[in-house]
Amino acid sequence: MALNKTINGFVYLDDGTKAMSSVKYQAFFYRNGTASSPDKWNSVRLCEDSGYWSFNLGDSDFITQDGLALTNSKVVIVFWKGNTFDRNADCSVLEQWGATEVTITSSDVYIIDVQVRNNSSPNLVWSFPNIGFVNQIYSSSNSSYDVNYWYFGSTLMYHWYSRYGQLIQNINSIITTSYFWGDATYSLDLAGVAIGSHSWDSPGDKIVTAVIEDGCGTTVTGTRTISIFYDEPVPSIICHQGDVVTTPNTQVTFKYDGTNDNNTITKIVWTINDEGYSTEYTSYNVDEVINHVNGVGTTWYNQSNVVGAFSNPGDHIINIDVYWYDGYSTNIISYQKIITQSKFNGPILSFEQEPAEIVLGDLVILSNSTTNTSRVGTGTYNNKFDWEIVSSNTLNIDDVNLEYEVNITPDNDNYSVSLCANWNDGWEDRITCITKSLIFKPDMYIQTEDCFYNVYLLGTTPNGSVSAYSFEVYKDLSDANDGSGPWDLIWSSPIDINQNNKKLCFTSLGYYKIVGYIHGDTDTISLFKLQEISVVCPTEAYDYIWNGTGSLDFYGDWDHLGHGTEESYAKHSGTNGLHVNNNNANFKFDSKSISNITDFDILSFWINVRSWESGKNLELYLTNQGENINGVVINVNNYIITTFPNEWQRVLIPLDDFALDSFNVRALNFNSKGSIDIYLDDIMFIIGAIVTKTIAIQNPTIESHELGEKIITSREFKPSMKVNPTTRSFPGPINL
């Protein structure tokens, strides 16, 4: 079926009466996003005498019967009374008007009674700031409009200017906007809905009036009040000598450096804070230069104080309270700035040594290369530079000039030199020092002794520092054994500050490479020497305590006292051994005097266990000069296997285990806590190092032990070079 939708009704006038044929109407079809026919206005039509109006979407001047008017499409219908067929005619022709809108549904008939009305007043919608500042431009907002609506019955009627992008009726628009600025100036007849902008050159409350006028000459007026203030100053301060006053005793002056638009500042109160007190000064002239009249400056040698300079170093807070008039009342703005008074810079200390690498015994000249020395020297005592040279002795050289040179001849390679400068920072005397170690040429040398070799390391790392020394010993593996290598590392020392001197004992002939290391703060340097070994260590170095009393015994035995008897069957070697077969046996070997065992590090004896009461200890300890226990008591059964009957076992007990209080000993004491039956022989102190297969080491604080393999109840010794730290001191060479 063809398009056939009828929209009709009656039109009424503003007074509610039905209109006569003087009312025209025109409709606009708007597809509103549907797939309906394109948007279109139909022809202007005239209402019937009864005020009845009617049209059909299928009319040929509209969408036509072939058209589509789908649900949700819109029909805007405009009505007007006046002697014109132009809905956009002006107010001189149009008398009453109105428009409404129909939303298309599935209905075929739409019945709408409508009304036309006289002109409505436009709607004034605008704003204006309520606070402003002199000579700044302020603008209104204006979104006024001349669109009005009303309900006629259930029909919503409009005085529309536009709808769906279509000009509905031009008469519904604002023609001009005028502003009256409250200072006898105005902006008249600005076109349309216009914004207005204005500035005022004086403070006070200004009443701004906006007037809009529509096409029928109807005006609407509104007012806003804006309070105009003088603009607030933006305070700032300058110190003519800068934010950082570098030189003490510099007079400082200040000046206001902020804004003062319209000259609204009436006075400025200055507060200068200096050394715990503040000075207040009121200025009525913003351009006035402010002196720090209460600043007393500082003094130092040969320098008097300067009035007007800061009295102390550091930060000084400069405050100002700015009084200004905003057009209504007086206001205060506070502002502060920090001005820093610097101190004098100190010297940059340094000194040089000549030669750059010192050889022991040569003359060394130390020269002062300090820079920035202008403040060095504190006046009254004229203190300048102090030298301190610390080695085996301490040498102090005080109060000398920059040019002074120190001449020394070092007798060792451990020299620490301090250079201090006495200077004044403007307020306080100061001492600045540097300390450096002298730089010695690295060197290593070897002294051959009877059957061992003393190796020494000398010198420093390139920056003079020495944090440790160490050695490594390599054996020549070549068949010729002629020092050509290859080399096999056979021993290395600990790395420690006191490892600069070692005594090396070799057990085989040939070439060795001895490498010494000097460790410093940042560098490690190495030196090496090839050494042909032509003499080896003896197999053992020992001191017998007891070996039986037979005529073939070595040395003089210590006296045996207490349980046990000397028996030939109880010997391990030599003539006799001691047979002890007792319960709670107590026996000892007494030197009758004091023996110093400093040179030894192991107690050695042979034992043959005949029987041993299970779980019982055989205590062993040394006594001191006063015959009290020297160190701690140990248990022999911790060093042997008590379940090996009738077998000789060698007992090796590091003297470390006794934790001796003194190396002066009087006697060796045995004390069994159960029943024992043992043979005992060849009791001696030995140098454990000498028991080694290859090499032995001794040094003042570190002792190396090579112990034969022996499994005992609680400890396991394996053949290796063990380095055991100890607190013992061995000041002298080995007694070989």
Next chain:
Amino acid sequence: MDVRYISSLGYNLFDKFESSFGGKGSITLEPGWQLCAIPIKNGYWSVDIHKHVHTNSVEAKIKNYVIDQIDDLYGPGLIEVANTYIGDVQAFYSFIPGVTPSTSSHNFKLVNEDDGFDEISGFWIKSIHTEPISINWGE
């Protein structure tokens, strides 16, 4: 006028009648839209005698000949709209019972004169009654 046959169901179209082209007939309006034509130039429905009065003093229009008959026989409000499309003006004439004044041009004539010739108006009529409505013409 050269119309000879409009509806012939049981009626003799050649029975000359004063206000018609001759003949009489009846139409059953089913619910919804229905296309009709009534070849009556003059006459109206009398609610006093409950039948048509055919007199040349009254032009037969959609309201006085058809709607009034339905309102009288079946009660008011059963017809939503009756439309004809007049070719000369290329526009619909839409009669809405209860709204369109009888004086309105939208109360269209059943027979229009066009250049000296009588043209029978074909029109769509929309019944919103749930039952068929039977109307007569020519008697």
